[in-house]
Amino acid sequence: xxxxxxxxxxxxxxxxxxxxxxxxxxxxxxxxxxxxxxxxxxxxxxxxxxxxxxxxxxxxxxxxxxxxxxxxxxxxxxxxxxxxxxxxxxxxxxxxxxxxxxxxxxxxxxxxxxxxxxxxxxxxxxxxxxxxxxxxxxxxxxxxxxxxxxxxxxxxxxxxxxxxxxxxxxxxxxxxxxxxxxxxxxxxxxxxxxxxxxxxxxxxxxxxxxxxxxxxxxxxxxxxxxxxxxxxxxxxxxxxxxx
Amino acid sequence: xxxxxxxxxxxxxxxxxxxxxxxxxxxxxxxxxxxxxxxxxxxxxxxxxxxxxxxxxxxxxxxxxxxxxxxxxxxxxxxxxxxxxxxxxxxxxxxxxxxxxxxxxxxxxxxxxxxxxxxxxxxxxxxxxxxxxxxxxxxxxxxxxxxxxxxxxxxxxxxxxxxxxxxxxxxxxxxxxxxxxxxxxxxxxxxxxxxxxxxxxxxxxxxxxxxxxxxxxxxxxxxxxxxxxxxxxxxxxxxxxxxxxxxxxxxxxxxxxxxxxxxxxx
Amino acid sequence: xxxxxxxxxxxxxxxxxxxxxxxxxxxxxxxxxxxxxxxxxxxxxxxxxxxxxxxxxxxxxxxxxxxxxxxxxxxxxxxxxxxxxxxxxxxxxxxxxxxxxxxxxxxxxxxxxxxxxxxxxxxxxxxxxxxxxxxxxxxxxxxxxxxxxxxxxxxxxxxxxxxxxxxxxxxxxxxxxxxxxxxxxxxxxxxxxxxxxxxxxxxxxxxxxxxxxxxxxxxxxxxxxxxxxxxxxxxxxxxxxxxxxxxxxxxxxxxxxxxxxxxxxxxxxxxxxxxxxxxxxxxxxxxxxxxxx
Numbered sequence: 001x002x003x004x005x006x007x008x009x010x011x012x013x014x015x016x017x018x019x020x021x022x023x024x025x026x027x028x029x030x031x032x033x034x035x036x037x038x039x040x041x042x043x044x045x046x047x048x049x050x051x052x053x054x055x056x057x058x059x060x061x062x063x064x065x066x067x068x069x070x071x072x073x074x075x076x077x078x079x080x081x082x083x084x085x086x087x088x089x090x091x092x093x094x095x096x097x098x099x100x101x102x103x104x105x106x107x108x109x110x111x112x113x114x115x116x117x118x119x120x121x122x123x124x125x126x127x128x129x130x131x132x133x134x135x136x137x138x139x140x141x142x143x144x145x146x147x148x149x150x151x152x153x154x155x156x157x158x159x160x161x162x163x164x165x166x167x168x169x170x171x172x173x174x175x176x177x178x179x180x181x182x183x184x185x186x187x188x189x190x191x192x193x194x195x196x197x198x199x200x201x202x203x204x205x206x207x208x209x210x211x212x213x214x215x216x217x218x219x220x221x222x223x224x225x226x227x228x229x230x231x232x233x234x235x236x237x238x239x240x241x242x243x
Numbered sequence: 244x245x246x247x248x249x250x251x252x253x254x255x256x257x258x259x260x261x262x263x264x265x266x267x268x269x270x271x272x273x274x275x276x277x278x279x280x281x282x283x284x285x286x287x288x289x290x291x292x293x294x295x296x297x298x299x300x301x302x303x304x305x306x307x308x309x310x311x312x313x314x315x316x317x318x319x320x321x322x323x324x325x326x327x328x329x330x331x332x333x334x335x336x337x338x339x340x341x342x343x344x345x346x347x348x349x350x351x352x353x354x355x356x357x358x359x360x361x362x363x364x365x366x367x368x369x370x371x372x373x374x375x376x377x378x379x380x381x382x383x384x385x386x387x388x389x390x391x392x393x394x395x396x397x398x399x400x401x402x403x404x405x406x407x408x409x410x411x412x413x414x415x416x417x418x419x420x421x422x423x424x425x426x427x428x429x430x431x432x433x434x435x436x437x438x439x440x441x442x443x444x445x446x447x448x449x450x451x452x453x454x455x456x457x458x459x460x461x462x463x464x465x466x467x468x469x470x471x472x473x474x475x476x477x478x479x480x481x482x483x484x485x486x487x488x489x490x491x492x493x494x495x496x497x498x499x500x501x502x503x504x505x506x507x508x509x
Numbered sequence: 510x511x512x513x514x515x516x517x518x519x520x521x522x523x524x525x526x527x528x529x530x531x532x533x534x535x536x537x538x539x540x541x542x543x544x545x546x547x548x549x550x551x552x553x554x555x556x557x558x559x560x561x562x563x564x565x566x567x568x569x570x571x572x573x574x575x576x577x578x579x580x581x582x583x584x585x586x587x588x589x590x591x592x593x594x595x596x597x598x599x600x601x602x603x604x605x606x607x608x609x610x611x612x613x614x615x616x617x618x619x620x621x622x623x624x625x626x627x628x629x630x631x632x633x634x635x636x637x638x639x640x641x642x643x644x645x646x647x648x649x650x651x652x653x654x655x656x657x658x659x660x661x662x663x664x665x666x667x668x669x670x671x672x673x674x675x676x677x678x679x680x681x682x683x684x685x686x687x688x689x690x691x692x693x694x695x696x697x698x699x700x701x702x703x704x705x706x707x708x709x710x711x712x713x714x715x716x717x718x719x720x721x722x723x724x725x726x727x728x729x730x731x732x733x734x735x736x737x738x739x740x741x742x743x744x745x746x747x748x749x750x751x752x753x754x755x756x757x758x759x760x761x762x763x764x765x766x767x768x769x770x771x772x773x774x775x776x777x778x779x780x781x782x783x784x785x786x787x788x789x790x791x792x793x794x795x796x797x798x799x800x801x802x
Contacts (some may be wrong), residue, residue, distance in 0.1 A: 097250030331562075
């Protein structure tokens with residue numbers, strides 16, 4: 001059963017495998033955050049509804065140059081520590097405020113992210129969303145993202161750190177739909193409704209096989225699940241024991 | 244939410260300004276809409292909270308009894324303070340008053356003081372012995388640009404709604420009893436402009452302030468006076484630009500005043 | 510309160526403001542009120558009105574304040590100059606500093622600080638109107654703001670004042686009661702799920718027996734506070750389905766706003782292209798819908 005839980009609220013009183021954002025006290029499982037409890041027979045986890053970005057290897061992020069020093073650039077990736085790109089990694093010089101896309105190659109024990117393949121982004125627009133809700137903008141196998149691209153004709157990169165970069169296409173419409181998904185990320189039936197919305201707008205949508213669309217509920221829970229898994233890796237060590 | 248300013252945004256704002264447009268779709272000479280909430284703070288003699296776009300400022304008045312200055316024994320005084328609370332923006336820090344805080348407080352102060360909106364002689368309780376001091380302090384609760392005008396509107400609204408406490412025969416304030424309202428003769432309002440990409444725009448947001456070269460504020464009254472001016476930031480204006488801004492300030496000030504009166508009546 | 514008669518709660522069975530002995534003043538909380546902050550809350554508790562904002566976790570500066578094993582929770586408690594009957598000096602005083610410290614320590618206990626080494630979690634609370642009990646109001650608001658910021662916590666913190674006035678043990682003292690000749694004021698904050706005490710201070714003369722009777726009163730009052738906190742955090746989210754109607758409604762509302770904007774733009778005649786080209790689809794639809802209605 002899914003429900004909204006607050007920090008310290010019990011998720012399960014049974015012994016289960018621990019998912020993300022939960023902790024154990026006296027053999028019972030509690031939530032660490034404000035989120036949606038996701039409990040199955042063998043596992044309990046919570047999908048967060050708010051929060052900053054937890055850097056994680058393999059994530060695509062949008063960084064902003066916040067500092068320029070002799071050796072390179074301090075990059076704000078919306079996390080709680082700054083990342084660094086050595087000058088040698090960039091072909092051209094960067095300036096404070098420049099946008100850089102990158103894939104996180106490594107996160108150390110202080111949760112500092114190492115940025116791989118940095119690329120400066122030219123032009124376009126950035127839409128800021130709640131980082132923990134970005135999985136819904138991508139959808140299962142990128143279905144939502146594909147929908148957004150088709151619906152608005154824009155080139156879109158979803159930075160997992162809550163910065164959505166977009167260029168060309170109908171950016172005003174994109175901004176509205178993205179904010180709508182952000183505001184309703186915890187609800188079900190999101191992909192269907194966005195798709196129906198675009199169709200009502202008279203925009204041709206031509207998305208993957210039918211089977212996948214009708215199977216929306218399953219898709220969503222998987223996306224949410226994926227999100228919970230992610231944080232599990234992060235929570236890992238600490239979530240075992242407390243008090 | 245966004246507090247890291249992208250170079251992208253700055254250049255976009257500049258580009259748009261050159262075409263006479265703005266990021267949020269406003270005209271260059273268009274203020275953001277505002278709402279006022281009056282009398283939020285019961286311990287204050289007058290209080291007003293303004294929400295100007297996403298900028299939120301809370302102003303309040305405390306009336307105190309003090310000895311007059313020797314050179315003006317029959318005159319009371321006003322005092323204006325501003326705090327850019329660390330609540331309001333990740334850039335603001337707790338600590339002693341910053342240059343920005345002092346500037347915005349002093350500009351708002353001059354706008355009201357120099358317009359002679361408040362007759363200091365009317366704040367006299369007993370010549371040479373006791374006068375009223377009206378302390379107006381305003382706090383940035385959420386900062387999205389133009390704290391000057393937000394502070395000025397909220398400040399004026401709190402002065403307009405302020406009550407004067409009753410005094411006992413020893414000139415001590417009797418709690419929760421009032422002798423009347425604070426008398427305001429004029430309604431001075433600041434109007435603040437910035438210059439971006441060579442164009443003048445009113446009521447800048449936080450990112451627009453970041454893109455700006457220069458800032459100019461002028462306080463105008465309903466009867467055609469200017470009461471205070473302040474040019475800020477590194478850039479410069481020519482005389483035509485200043486004249487343009489003054490003309491605009493009277494028009495925008497009058498509109499704002501109308502909105503303020505309407506909201507105060509509700 | 511007037512000077513003529515000192516109330517006697519044992520006889521009156523009712524408090525100066527008409528409350529029962531174990532009754533809280535009305536509390537309301539709204540979270541997410543400040544768009545700039547990572548998390549925020551606005552709380553009204555009787556006449557007390559406080560804002561709380563959370564920034565962070567973010568890099569702790571200056572560097573020497575960093576702890577390589579955990580986050581530093583830094584609370585800044587301040588009162589607006591006009592939040593008290595007699596104007597407060599804007600400069601933070603010793604009371605502000607002490608309260609900041611104890612609130613920070615109370616909140617540190619509930620946060621999983623070890624997840625954020627070298628960082629600072631900045632919690633800013635501003636009292637804009639007050640009538641006794643502002644620090645417990647702040648602690649209650651701050652813990653909601655932390656949850657709103659998505660910071661991992663073991664529990665919330667619920668707090669209230671408990672104590673004694675006019676001869677009777679009471680909860681949530683107001684100013685008149687705080688000024689009573691026999692007043693005892695105990696700011697009392699707990700982790701509601703475990704009942705662990707995280708804030709405890711006291712002023713006044715109290716017996717051990719009175720304390721023993723007060724604790725259950727405080728626990729019960731905190732449970733009431735906790736219920737309000739929980740509701741405030743949850744009410745923003747409802748687990749319903751969305752439909753395309755929802756999407757339309759949201760987009761429509763924004764389009765209406767823009768319609769007004771584009772009008773002014775047209776006057777300028779500066780541009781017709783970029784503003785116009787975007788919306789016709791949506792606009793037509795809005796019109797069509799109106800006709801249907």
